[in-house]
Each structure stands twice: as C-alpha cells, then as structure tokens.
Amino acid sequence: MKTDSGGRPARTPLSRERVLRAALAVADTGGLESLTIRSLAHELGAKPMSVYYHVANKSEIIDGIVDLVFSEIELPAPDGDWHAGMRRRAASARSVLRRHPWAIPLLQTRTKPGPATLRHHDAVIGSLRSAGFSVAMTAHAFALIDSYVFGFALSESVLPINGPETVTEVATSMIPAGFPDLYPHLIEFTTEHILKPGYDFGAEFDFGLTIILDALSGLAPHGAEGLSGS
Incomplete structure (x- = not known):
C-alpha cells in the first residue's frame, strides 16, 4: 500500500473515470435524486470543488453515467x-x-x-x-x-x-374482499395464474x-x- 510522507495511506488521485464511477454508485444506492455534487464529493472523500475540475456540472455527470x-x-x-x-x-x-x-x-x-x-x-x-x-x-x-x-x-x-416470494402477499392484498362477483375475470386470472406456485x-x-x-x-x-x- 502506498503511503504519503506522514505514513498515511495515499489517496487515489481523482480522475474523470473515478468521478463517474462514484456517481454511478451514488445513483445506484439512492436514485438519481440523491446524486448531487456534495453527495458525490462525499462518496469520493474529496471537496466539491475538486469534483468540478473533472466535470463541469450535473448534466455532464448524468451524460457520463x-x-x-x-x-x-x-x-x-x-x-x-x-x-x-x-x-x-x-x-x-x-x-x-x-x-x-x-x-x-x-x-x-x-x-x-x-x-x-x-x-x-x-x-x-x-x-x-x-x-x-x-x-x-x-x-x-x-x-x-x-x-x-x-x-x-x-x-x-x-x-x-x-x-415469486412476494406474489401471494401482494396479489391477495389487491383483490377486494367480499366482491367476487364484481370482478370475475380478475379473480380467475389471479387464482388460476398469478397465485400458482412459482409464478x-x-x-x-x-x-x-x-x-x-x-x-x-x-x-x-x-x-x-x-x-x-x-
């Protein structure tokens, strides 16, 4: 492991590739709405201004990822x-x-x-x-x-x-109880297809x-x- 002059682990220099990979990780974890320059800088362990050296703005980041x-x-x-x-x-x-x-x-x-x-x-x-x-x-x-x-x-x-493990719980919760005659085709489809094992x-x-x-x-x-x- 490389270290700096003080014996601490040396930081991997920022690059456009590293910035975009980190942005991809942020988006995968929290969705695109979670991706900001600040959250990206935090992911990289860098200052926000350091990020701007490699990408101009969020639009460029989105293009990249x-x-x-x-x-x-x-x-x-x-x-x-x-x-x-x-x-x-x-x-x-x-x-x-x-x-x-x-x-x-x-x-x-x-x-x-x-x-x-x-x-x-x-x-x-x-x-x-x-x-x-x-x-x-x-x-x-x-x-x-x-x-x-x-x-x-x-x-x-x-x-x-x-x-498949969530099918029964979700499907049964979506069928109105006590009204089978109102939705006969939906009931048939759900019971004879959706609720079959392995669907x-x-x-x-x-x-x-x-x-x-x-x-x-x-x-x-x-x-x-x-x-x-x-």
Whole structure:
C-alpha cells in the first residue's frame, strides 16, 4: 500500500473515470435524486470543488453515467446471427437496467451521447443492416425492440411484486374482499395464474421477446434465419 510522507495511506488521485464511477454508485444506492455534487464529493472523500475540475456540472455527470450504463450492455456481433444477437443484447439490457433502474427513463433522452452509447447504437443498427433489413425497417425494428425491453424493465422496476416470494402477499392484498362477483375475470386470472406456485412476472420477458423477434424474422430478407429455435 502506498503511503504519503506522514505514513498515511495515499489517496487515489481523482480522475474523470473515478468521478463517474462514484456517481454511478451514488445513483445506484439512492436514485438519481440523491446524486448531487456534495453527495458525490462525499462518496469520493474529496471537496466539491475538486469534483468540478473533472466535470463541469450535473448534466455532464448524468451524460457520463448513462454512457457507463450503455457500456455494460452486451452488443450483437456485426456479422453474426442477428436474431440470437438481439436476444442476447435484449437480455443483457434488461439485466443491466435491473442494476441501474434510475437510468431507464434517461437512455433515450441525452443529447450528448458518449462513446459507449454511440458504439452501442452503431452495433445494433449494423447487426440489423447485416441481416438485410432496409434502413427504414432497421428503424422500425430498433424502435420496437427497445420499446419492449425498456418498457418491460420499467414495469419490473415499479411493480410491488419482487420475485415469486412476494406474489401471494401482494396479489391477495389487491383483490377486494367480499366482491367476487364484481370482478370475475380478475379473480380467475389471479387464482388460476398469478397465485400458482412459482409464478414470476419476469418470465414473461422471454415470451414477448420471442414474439417480437420471430415477427421481425418474417420481415427480413433472410427471413428463415433465426426463428425461435435458434
């Protein structure tokens, strides 16, 4: 361990990368509303003015940590099976957004995208173009897939049900007691599906993604490739 002249552990110098990583940690712990220059400086063990040496303002910090989130998402190979690549990329995005739920509404709002964001978009577009989709169909496919993935991630982040272990408690508390005749379809759906052992809302992700990718496969020039068995 390095020490300073007084024998104390030497501080790791601040850098833009270290500042953004600390900002990411603050946002993950307390949400984006908890991220301030003061909270960031506290996380770094530094003075607020030291932070400003590496980032101009909070907007620049948000741009930076959104780019870090994009950097964690697996990218499809430019010359690989687009169907399998998009499935992996979608699953990876969902997993990343479960770690960083605060980022969901920000992924498509930043007007100063970083290199990881640009690389991500370029790879997705390149994969779809290599599959033979026209530029217009690539736009349709990209929008459709991301609307589904980001929308599902948002649903998961706000649902009161957090995994199979909370299903029974939450589902039963939401059904009005003493009025089964008023909501027969809801009662049937809840008792015969939601309350079945092992129910997990997250399992719906693969079902919906398969439908979307298989539908897009039928529209691709190489349409027989990559149906749901691949």
